[in-house]
Amino acid sequence: MSSITTRDAPRGFSLQEYLTCLTGIVWREGLRFLHQRERFVSALVRPLVWLFIFAAGFRQVLGISIIPPYETYILYEVYIAPGLMAMIQLFNGMQSSLSMVYDREMGNMRTLLVSPLPRGFLLFCKLLAGTAVSLLQVYAFLLIAWLWDITPPPSGYLTVLPALILSGLMLGSLGMLISSGIKQLENFAGVMNFVIFPMFFASSALYPLWRVQEGSPYLYYLCEANPFTHAVELIRFALYGQVNWISLAVVAACTIVFMIGAILAYDPSRGLARRGPAGGEG
Amino acid sequence: MTSPAPITEPRETPGLDPATVPALSIDGVSHSYGPRRALMDVSFNVQPASFTALLGLNGAGKSTLFSLITRLFGIQSGRVGIFGHDISKTPGEALRLLGVVFQPRTLDLDLSLTQNLLYHAALHGISRREAAARSGELLGRIGLSERAASKVRDLSGGQMRRLEIARALLHRPRLLLLDEPTVGLDVKARADIISHVRQLVTEQGIGVLWATHLFDEIMPGDDLVVLHQGKVLAQGPMSRVIAEAGAQDVNTAFMRLTGAQTVPGGGA
Numbered sequence: 100m101s102s103i104t105t106r107d108a109p110r111g112f113s114l115q116e117y118l119t120c121l122t123g124i125v126w127r128e129g130l131r132f133l134h135q136r137e138r139f140v141s142a143l144v145r146p147l148v149w150l151f152i153f154a155a156g157f158r159q160v161l162g163i164s165i166i167p168p169y170e171t172y173i174l175y176e177v178y179i180a181p182g183l184m185a186m187i188q189l190f191n192g193m194q195s196s197l198s199m200v201y202d203r204e205m206g207n208m209r210t211l212l213v214s215p216l217p218r219g220f221l222l223f224c225k226l227l228a229g230t231a232v233s234l235l236q237v238y239a240f241l242l243i244a245w246l247w248d249i250t251p252p253p254s255g256y257l258t259v260l261p262a263l264i265l266s267g268l269m270l271g272s273l274g275m276l277i278s279s280g281i282k283q284l285e286n287f288a289g290v291m292n293f294v295i296f297p298m299f300f301a302s303s304a305l306y307p308l309w310r311v312q313e314g315s316p317y318l319y320y321l322c323e324a325n326p327f328t329h330a331v332e333l334i335r336f337a338l339y340g341q342v343n344w345i346s347l348a349v350v351a352a353c354t355i356v357f358m359i360g361a362i363l364a365y366d367p368s369r370g371l372a373r374r375g376p377a378g379g380e381g
Numbered sequence: 382m383t384s385p386a387p388i389t390e391p392r393e394t395p396g397l398d399p400a401t402v403p404a405l406s407i408d409g410v411s412h413s414y415g416p417r418r419a420l421m422d423v424s425f426n427v428q429p430a431s432f433t434a435l436l437g438l439n440g441a442g443k444s445t446l447f448s449l450i451t452r453l454f455g456i457q458s459g460r461v462g463i464f465g466h467d468i469s470k471t472p473g474e475a476l477r478l479l480g481v482v483f484q485p486r487t488l489d490l491d492l493s494l495t496q497n498l499l500y501h502a503a504l505h506g507i508s509r510r511e512a513a514a515r516s517g518e519l520l521g522r523i524g525l526s527e528r529a530a531s532k533v534r535d536l537s538g539g540q541m542r543r544l545e546i547a548r549a550l551l552h553r554p555r556l557l558l559l560d561e562p563t564v565g566l567d568v569k570a571r572a573d574i575i576s577h578v579r580q581l582v583t584e585q586g587i588g589v590l591w592a593t594h595l596f597d598e599i600m601p602g603d604d605l606v607v608l609h610q611g612k613v614l615a616q617g618p619m620s621r622v623i624a625e626a627g628a629q630d631v632n633t634a635f636m637r638l639t640g641a642q643t644v645p646g647g648g649a
Contacts, residue, residue: 111473112473112506113506115506115508116505116506117506119503119506119507119508119509120503120504120505120506122503123499123500123502123503123504124500124503124504126500126503127489127492127496127500127503130492130496131489131491131492134491134492207487207489209451209453209483209487210487210500210501210504211504212451212452212453213451213452213453213476213479213481214505215472215473215474215475215476215477215505215506216473216504216506217473221504
C-alpha cells in the first residue's frame, strides 16, 4: 500500500483526482436512480401520456405546415417529440434539485460539500450526474417513440446527444438555482406550478410559435424569451442533424448564467448560511 | 489486529514545526444567524494525538462550530486552521486532513457499505483500486467485512455509526471531528465506539474533537472545552478545569461553570 506523502505543503489536486471525483458522483447518482424504479417509470409515463393520448387527440385540431427542420408535412406526434424530450429533462432537472433539497435535509449534501475539491466543481459534477440520468430517460423515451413511428434519421440519435447534454445542464442548473432558495420540501410543489408548467406551456414544445403569434403577439414574445423554447428548438434541430444557432447561443448563455448563479447561491458565506443552519442545529 | 498504514509520518514543512502546529486551531470565532448570536469569540486548540471533548448542552453552538470547521458555513469573523491551513483561504488543503462524523446520519441507505465507502473515496479523489483496498481494510477493522455488500438500511444504529467513522478515516485524515456520535446508541455500541476512537488517538496519533453532552464519555487526561450559550467557559486538561471550578468531578464542574456564568481565566 502506498505510504502517505508529505501533506502539509499545499499540493493542489491533480486532473486524475478531479476525474475520480466526477465519475464517483455520476456513479452514485446512477446507482440511486436504479434504486428508484418508480422514478424511472414516472419519468417515462409522463411524456408517453402526452404522446399517446394528447397528441393523438390533438392531431386533427392542429395542422403543422412545413417548418424547419422538417422537410415534409409531419404528424403532430413527430412535432411534439422534441418538446417531450425537453420536458423529461425539465422534470429531471427539477427532481435532481428536489433531491438536493432532500439530501440537504438528510445530511447527504454535507458528505458532498466536505470534499476537499472546490465547491463549484462539486456542484458542477452534481449537475452533470443529473444530466446523465436525464439522458437515460430521454433515450428510453426515444426508443418507445420509435415504435410509435417517430423515426428521426438514425444519425439524429447521435447528433442530438450534445444538445441534450447542454439543455440538461441548463435545466439542471436552473433547478439547482431555485432549490437553493427553498428551505422546505413542501415549497417545491409551488415551484412545480410556478416554474415547470409556465415554462412548458409558454414554449414551442406543443405548438409552433407562428401559431402562437397569430393568436397573441405578447404570448409570442414571452415564448421567444423563454429559455425552455430554445432548449426544445436546439433538441429539435439536432435530432435532424441541424444546428439552430440562436437557440444554441441562448441555451449556452443561460447555462452559464444559471450555473454561476446556482454555485454562488450555494456559497456558504453568501447563500444558505445567512438564513440559518441547514437541517437543524444540535 | 492488522497494523494500519502509517498516518503520522514525520512531516517536513518549512516554517511549520510539527511539534507546535495544532491539529485544529479556533481563533476568535463568532457566528450569528441574523440577530441571534450562536458563537461568541470562541478560541481553543486541539493537539495532534489528543482527545478533546467539546462539552455543551444542546443549543450551546457545537453544531454551528462543526459547520464552520467543515466549511459548510462561511466564517463571519475569526479564523479556523487545520494543521496550519486556513479553512477560508485554503479549504482544499485543510479539508484533506479532516475527517468528520456529523450528528445526523449521512449515509446512502439504499447503497451497500462498500458503495458508500467508494463514493466517499471518490469525493477525495482516491482511485478506485486504492479505495477498494482501503474499504476492505476498514470494514475489517470495524468488524463488518461480511456485511460489505448489504444495504446500509439493514444495519443497526451502532453499526451505521461505526461505518461512518470508518468512512471518515478513509482518506487518512489527521484530525477527526465527531458531533455527538453516540446519541441514540445502546450501552454496548457506545462503549465500542468510544474505545475505537480512543484507539485512533493513541495508535495513530489522530487529533480528535468529540462533541458531547454526556459527561461519562470523558476520561481523566482528556482535554476539555466547555461551551455554553456560544461562549467558551473553560478549557484545558480535565483535572485543571475541575480544579479551577472548585469541583470534584466533571459533572459538578460543568454545573458550576454554566450556572455561575463566570469565565475562569486561562486559555491555551
